[in-house]
Amino acid sequence: MLKKIGFVGLGTVGVHMAANLAKSDYQLTVFDQDAKAVAELATLGVKVGESPMATAKGQDLVIVIVPDSDFLVFGQDGVFEGIDPGTILVDMGTHCIETIQRMAQEAVKHRVMFLEAPVWGSKEHAANGLLTILAGGDEALLGRCREPFSYFGLNIIHIGKVGDATRMKLIVNLLQAEMMQSLSEGLVFGEKMGFKPDKILEVLDSGGVASPLFHSKGRSIARGDFSRNLALKYVHLQMLRVLETAEKLGLELPAAKTVSGIFAQAVADGRGEEDFSAIVKLLRK
Known part of the structure; x- marks a missing residue:
């Protein structure tokens, strides 16, 4: 015991x-x-x-x-x-x-x-x-x-x-980062067309693309709250590991490469210690 x-x-x-x-x-x-x-x-x-x-x-x-x-x-x-x-x-x-x-x-x-x-x-x-x-x-x-x-x-x-859990976590990290990028693009795209973030999120919550991540992170972004729950720098590091693993497998992940580059830019801009939802700030420039 x-x-x-x-x-x-x-x-x-x-x-x-x-x-x-x-x-x-x-x-x-x-x-x-x-x-x-x-x-x-x-x-x-x-x-x-x-x-x-x-x-x-x-x-x-x-x-x-x-x-x-x-x-x-x-x-x-x-x-x-x-x-x-x-x-x-x-x-x-x-x-x-x-x-x-x-x-x-x-x-x-x-x-x-x-x-x-x-x-x-x-x-x-x-x-x-x-x-x-x-x-x-x-x-x-x-x-x-x-x-x-x-x-x-x-x-x-x-x-x-042993090793399989780490491999599975790579899948989680890949999808999590790509979902955050998709959410950020959707919110900024909608804002440019004149919609309030809350209205966009209401619609997203009602249909087939609804997800806990969109719900929680979308509302924190709408409030301007980027306090650290999951550090952006760690998400960037995990995306690098995803790409390294994909390369060893001879696999192309074009969306992952793009998203990894966006997280890299956010880290270079000094946002590594913020929550990973802070990548939306790059799109709002």
């Missing part, structure tokens, strides 16, 4: 995942380089680790959700320096296939059980326990993790072997 959990990575989504876990009966230890995020979790009564190594030591389950795993996972004082044999290690970030394979290989060396489980959703999804979790690895091992995952995830889907 899982009792002690180490949690490394308190970013935009991770901090809310850990906060929800803090409401459980698990003994939770957290680590992040952001002192503000750590202090926020400490007020909930969780233990704060001195390093990723210390946070991973003596745990039943270690969850890692960081954009760049090299230092915090593989480096000196990293997770693999402290994790004990028999521990379950779950990577919940979104990385390239090569990184996931490296983590899986390192887990074998340390006699650690490994799952990849990239999460899908925004800050709001994480805060409300509504994330989707795509899992790759032993399904029985996933079964042992379902209870802790349920504190921050609504949908927990086993995709296949």
